[in-house]
Amino acid sequence: MANQNDLIIIQKVLAGDTNAYAALVNNYKNMAVALAYNILLNREDAEEVAQDAFVKAYSFLKSFKENAKFSTWLYRIIVNTALNKKKIKKHYSIELTESLNDDLSAGVADIMAIQNNNDHKKYIQLAIRSLSYNERICITLYYLNELSVEEINESTGITTSNIKVLLFRGRKNFYRALHNHLKDEILNLI
Amino acid sequence: MEQDNKLKKILLKGSEMASVNFDEAVMEKVNNLLTKKIYYQPLVTDKMKKILFFSFFLLVMFILLLCLMIGSPGITFINQVKVLQAPEYLYYKIFTFILSFWIVFALNYFIKQNKLQLY
Numbered sequence: 519m520a521n522q523n524d525l526i527i528i529q530k531v532l533a534g535d536t537n538a539y540a541a542l543v544n545n546y547k548n549m550a551v552a553l554a555y556n557i558l559l560n561r562e563d564a565e566e567v568a569q570d571a572f573v574k575a576y577s578f579l580k581s582f583k584e585n586a587k588f589s590t591w592l593y594r595i596i597v598n599t600a601l602n603k604k605k606i607k608k609h610y611s612i613e614l615t616e617s618l619n620d621d622l623s624a625g626v627a628d629i630m631a632i633q634n635n636n637d638h639k640k641y642i643q644l645a646i647r648s649l650s651y652n653e654r655i656c657i658t659l660y661y662l663n664e665l666s667v668e669e670i671n672e673s674t675g676i677t678t679s680n681i682k683v684l685l686f687r688g689r690k691n692f693y694r695a696l697h698n699h700l701k702d703e704i705l706n707l708i
Numbered sequence: 709m710e711q712d713n714k715l716k717k718i719l720l721k722g723s724e725m726a727s728v729n730f731d732e733a734v735m736e737k738v739n740n741l742l743t744k745k746i747y748y749q750p751l752v753t754d755k756m757k758k759i760l761f762f763s764f765f766l767l768v769m770f771i772l773l774l775c776l777m778i779g780s781p782g783i784t785f786i787n788q789v790k791v792l793q794a795p796e797y798l799y800y801k802i803f804t805f806i807l808s809f810w811i812v813f814a815l816n817y818f819i820k821q822n823k824l825q826l827y
Contacts, residue, residue, distance in 0.1 A: 536738060543734045551730070552723035561724055568726065572734045573741060642722025661716045662723060689715065696718070 524588040531579060543572050546589060549663050550596055556646055556658040557600040567603050571596040593663055594673040597655065641699045648695035653688030656681050768806055775799055 524545075530538035550571060555564035574595050575582075582591055646654060655674055659665045660681075667685075671678050727733075752760065778799065 536742065537735075539738060540731055540735055543731050547726035547730050547734075548723075551726040552719075555724040564724060565727055565730065569730065569734050569737060573737045576738050577741065639722050642718060646719075646722060657715075658719070661712065662719045664716075692715075 521588065525584060528579060528582060528584075528588065531576070539576055542588065546592055547572075549589070550592065552662055553593060553596050553658050554600050556654050556662075557597065557651075558604060559643075559647055563603055564600075567600045568596060571599045574599065587669070589663065590665060590669045590673060593659060593665065597673055638700070641696065644699060645692050645695035649688050649691055650684075652676060652680075653684050653691065656684040657688040657692060660685055768810070771802065771806060775803055 524542065527538050527542050531542075547568065550568040551564050554567040554571070555561065558564050558567065571592065575592050582588065646657075649657065656670060656676070659670045659673060660667070665673065667678050667681050670676065670681050674681075676684070750757075
């Protein structure tokens with residue numbers, strides 16, 4: 519079921535009020551960047567992908583079905599745009615972030631040297647990095663973007679049974695990685 | 709459910725937020741999209757289009773001629789072709805198909821030309 523506020527804004531935009539679109543951008547920009555980041559694991563790329571996804575969504579707003587949720591539709595565009603970006607990048611460069619455990623320990627050591635112990639953000643991001651690509655997408659869409667399993671299936675094409683497995687496994691791996699980095703400090707996070 | 713909320717909180721703490729000028733950047737791109745003239749890269753070059761057009765015209769003329777000649781019994785070659793006993797409605801169907809294809813093609817071409825000028 520579509521969000522009524524989103525629908526009103528969409529109708530305004532379709533009626534020719536382009537500036538109304540800024541409200542939609544403002545509502546979803548953080549979730550869009552967060553999702554793109556968790557797929558690409560790069561700040562600049564995530565920002566670029568999120569912006570492009572908003573522009574794409576604007577271009578194809580006429581094809582948006584009113585009984586659908588704008589967020590689900592937007593997240594699907596983000597996942598596809600990020601996937602394309604990832605493919606292009608993979609084609610031209612060696613991805614350093616995917617070799618998980620070795621990089622994790624090195625990354626933690628570096629971060630510990632630079633940042634103080636209160637900065638948990640990097641540790642959480644490192645724990646996210648320890649997840650597989652599909653686990654990352656499912657965990658982000660389910661917990662951060664608050665999509666249901668069916669909506670994740672709609673957005674990514676991963677089967678519902680597989681999503682449930684990925685969520686279970688992802689959750690376990692995420693907590694384990696977080697615990698490895700933060701030990702008892704994990705309790706402060708919750 | 710409580711566990712879900714806890715995990716959401718953790719993920720929120722670790723998530724990247726949009727930059728300060730994110731909105732402006734998107735709106736600028738959107739406005740550029742509106743003001744930018746859209747040019748379509750043609751699938752075939754002008755020269756190729758002319759060649760295709762001419763060959764298609766020749767083909768149509770040839771079939772037309774063939775249709776007309778089939779009616780005249782004086783030509784021996786045509787009499788030989790007639791041995792094949794292709795039903796007359798087949799020729800009629802081919803002819804109508806080509807004619808309708810041309811009409812739709814021409815209409816589509818002119819409509820698209822007018823639409824492009826709108827951008």
